[in-house]
Amino acid sequence: MDTTDLEKMVASHYTLGDVTERILTALGLQDTAYGSLDIESLYPVDQLHHGGVSLTQGMAKVAAIKPGMTVLDAGSGIGGSARFLVDSFGSKVQAMDLSQEFVRTAQELDKLVGLSGSIVHRTGSVTELPYDSSTFDVVWSQNVTMNVADKRAMFSEALRVLRSGGVYVLTHFGEGNGDAVDYPLPWAMTKDTSFALPPAELLQIIADVGFHNITDHAKDVLIAPPPPMADGQVDDSLAMGDDMPQRRTNSGRAVADGRLVPMMVTALRP
Numbered sequence: 001m002d003t004t005d006l007e008k009m010v011a012s013h014y015t016l017g018d019v020t021e022r023i024l025t026a027l028g029l030q031d032t033a034y035g036s037l038d039i040e041s042l043y044p045v046d047q048l049h050h051g052g053v054s055l056t057q058g059m060a061k062v063a064a065i066k067p068g069m070t071v072l073d074a075g076s077g078i079g080g081s082a083r084f085l086v087d088s089f090g091s092k093v094q095a096m097d098l099s100q101e102f103v104r105t106a107q108e109l110d111k112l113v114g115l116s117g118s119i120v121h122r123t124g125s126v127t128e129l130p131y132d133s134s135t136f137d138v139v140w141s142q143n144v145t146m147n148v149a150d151k152r153a154m155f156s157e158a159l160r161v162l163r164s165g166g167v168y169v170l171t172h173f174g175e176g177n178g179d180a181v182d183y184p185l186p187w188a189m190t191k192d193t194s195f196a197l198p199p200a201e202l203l204q205i206i207a208d209v210g211f212h213n214i215t216d217h218a219k220d221v222l223i224a225p226p227p228p229m230a231d232g233q234v235d236d237s238l239a240m241g242d243d244m245p246q247r248r249t250n251s252g253r254a255v256a257d258g259r260l261v262p263m264m265v266t267a268l269r270p
């Protein structure tokens with residue numbers, strides 16, 4: 001499959017057609033005026049990754065995010081992490097995602113929490129970034145790599161847009177003991193759009209494109225498990241699809257028995 005066809009399939013995996021409406025309805029929002037919602041109310045819904053906002057906090061910690069840094073959220077989903085970084089650190093964030101619907105939803109949610117204009121969102125691929133070289137202090141990719149076949153292109157582009165000394169931070173699920181995983185998974189319905197790769201191979205590609213000080217922090221970062229869902233509680237199924245409980249169960253089991261390996265990697269641009 002060529003890159004264009006693959007990216008179309010991936011984008012369609014992240015397109016329900018009515019994500020904004022599903023979120024507004026589920027949150028029971030009558031008032032959709034600018035700034036009518038606080039950012040925390042969206043956390044159960046807008047963090048499209050295992051571990052919810054705890055994973056995002058852990059990533060910010062290992063990346064040593066400081067106030068005012070410029071960050072590229074490469075594969076930004078509906079903007080949950082981008083809003084967290086602006087709110088918590090005053091980061092200057094640009095965000096990019098393959099899914100037009102997710103980008104639109106991110107912009108709508110920015111309005112709701114009063115952050116329009118603080119985050120610049122655009123549609124595009126992490127394998128061909130539309131940014132000047134040496135632009136960002138941090139490039140941030142949270143659970144995106146599993147959908148990207150051409151990791152060399154993705155990592156080379158991250159290196160190019162980082163300034164010297166800048167940090168690349170990513171979370172990923174690597175391939176574990178080689179036994180087959182069960183689909184659907186949160187990021188893919190079949191193996192056609194899933195590219196886990198053994199951890200050592202992933203780290204080697206990051207090194208090959210020119211990063212140094214490459215560290216996997218996954219074992220040191222405590223990711224709080226999501227609390228049990230109460231009846232009627234909202235979650236990321238609103239953006240990801242109603243079969244998310246099954247998809248989460250499949251990935252959780254694969255991590256528990258060693259078929260998938262969670263990673264949280266930082267790497268520095270020399």
Ligand SMILES: C[S@@+](CC[C@H](N)C(=O)[O-])C[C@H]1O[C@@H](n2cnc3c(N)ncnc32)[C@H](O)[C@@H]1O
Pocket residue numbers: 007010011014046047048049074075076077078079080081096097098099102124125126127141142143144147148186187
């Ligand atoms: C599991 S979601 C994670 C979203 C977000 N990072 C988060 O953690 O909330 C994966 C995201 O990666 C995006 N994605 C996958 N492949 C991409 C690519 N080649 N370029 C840009 N975005 C991509 C998808 O559209 C989707 O929004």
